[in-house]
Amino acid sequence: MRYIIIGAGAVGATIGGRLTESGHDVVLVARGAHAAALRAEGLRLTTADGTRTHRPPVVSGPAELGELRPDDVLLLTVKTQDAIAALDAWGDAEVAGGGTAAQRLPVFCLQNGVEAERLALRRFGTVYGVCVWLPSTFLEPGVVSALCEPLTGILHIGLAAGGTDARAERVSADLVKSGFGAPVVPDVMRWKHAKLLGNLGNAIQATTGPAPEPAKAALLLRAIREAKAAFAAAGIAYATDEEQSAARDGRVNQPAVLRGGSSWQSLARGTGSIEADYLNGEICLLGRLHGVPTPVNDVLRHAANIFAREGLPPGSMSITDLTALADEAAART
Template sequence: MRRYIIIGAGAIGGAIGGRLTQAGLPTVLVARGDHLAALRRSGLRLRDPDADVTVPVTAVGAPAELELTPDDVLVLSTKTHQAQAALTEWVDQPVHADGRVLGTAGELLPLLTALNGVASERIALRYFRRVYGVCVWLPAVHLVPGEVIVRAAPSTGTLHVGRVPAGTAGPDDHELLAELKHDWERAPLVVPLPADVMPWKYRKLISNLGNIFQALDGGSGDHRALVAAAVAEARNVLAGAGIPVTSDEEEAATRANSFTVRPVPGQPAQLGGSTWQSLARGSGSVETDYLNGEIVRIANEYGLPAPVNTRVAALARAAARSGQRPGDVTAEQLGRDLGLAEAP
């Protein structure tokens, strides 16, 4: 039986790891600080639209606390800007069987990249031979140590999974993906296995471009026009670079058979996304450089303009450095800062 090691048990990793544990699958959550202490002390509190349960979990703070085996699957679910440090911590860990070391995690173990953006796969391939991209549709929130709020029902979320790069999968990969789909759909998660997962991840990247606008204005104003400008610019950049993106129609059809976002008792009807959560926790960093900043990188590489995403990425960095909280600026001020609205 596979054991799933969730590296980064925050909102996404905590939701996945908690659900896998509930389904009776061997699972280890890797966390740190107060969150790790809470998991060890009391377990993981999972709150969703229909239930509020505390799940006893196995939690560790570092790879030295585990003995890896060939049946382990590593699931990277940090933020993208934290991926490099996590990968270098795990890549050279020994993999054991029958009292001997077979090799390292990077040589032998599959690694799933369950995080936003499209950069983590390239980063991971520097260290791990078998990398599987995951396009994450899972509305979860982690603000309190030891607790994750999942706003989806009846399934917890949808995770498209595929070998990266596309076309390199062999029999071992197909076997692993079939096992993973069987296991994770018990969680319950919906797990499509596209031939190429990256067009799905680029479409999700487009959706995530609005994260920083929600985080900065805290939902206090109407930032839809600003997001639309960033998205239109991104679509032009991706088209100019010749990067395939899953169509809106295909995405909508898949979402219709996925899950429904519903309020969680005792929580506001609207809870922020991953960038909002980073500012709300005062983490000191955000992943915007790998979301809006990814569009900037591609634009720079192909000599294309991306002024809106360039400016909002700079605002995100400044907000994280200064400890800015969601709602400290208005949508109107953001529009002026981005040159998308006239100053009064």
């Protein structure tokens, strides 16, 4: 199998680099200064066991590869707000022997939230969900860090519509060989809904900074309570805290770092977009569909989008001000 990593940012480059290191055929998809650096200098990936440079092929789109191979596996690692463009571009790519990628090839969705799988299922015949636990940082073009140990990350894998198959097992085996935990589960979306609860704090971290504070934890707890009420009203199951701890504890030990997560990094890089509509916004959507108030999540979604749209520095809002906005919104409901 050849792995095409569509979006070689922090997560994509880490997975692509690790797969390359273990002898697998990998193509990285990137653009701009990052693509230029990857082509010129290779991918410099730092993990818990050191820094190495990998030099897999780098392309900016399917046209540069020509016909795709029947054994290609697409790993979609762009953020959800960029998923439609990527799915459309790669889904229309022709595969040797006839047909398109959307008709013949599998796509694995490695986004936070639960919307990417639905977007992919509208276009691709074979879609897998991947619940990603992989703290990693895009440091500069061509340079990525992922310091967890003894495993670099944990990636739960399963068919997006439910169930497992032989391909999921093969991909899991390749990832395990490459330094990841990769459990194959029949209910991967249950795991992704559980992770979504923690990702509701991404907007808090992005707007007020990554340093832990009791007031930040308190606001996140309010957002999670709204989400759990929305899940209950919608009949959505999610993995328990105990299940997640059993899967991760002692296997992905993360060193203390001051850099923020994926949403914080989007603001720091000035990408102009952020994933809040598919994290906090997912809870707002469920709340509106099922009659559950979600004022805290709506404030977090709105604040994160303002930061992205206006190019505000990450962490430049006080948690006191953000909490006050949430209190005002809650009082209006």
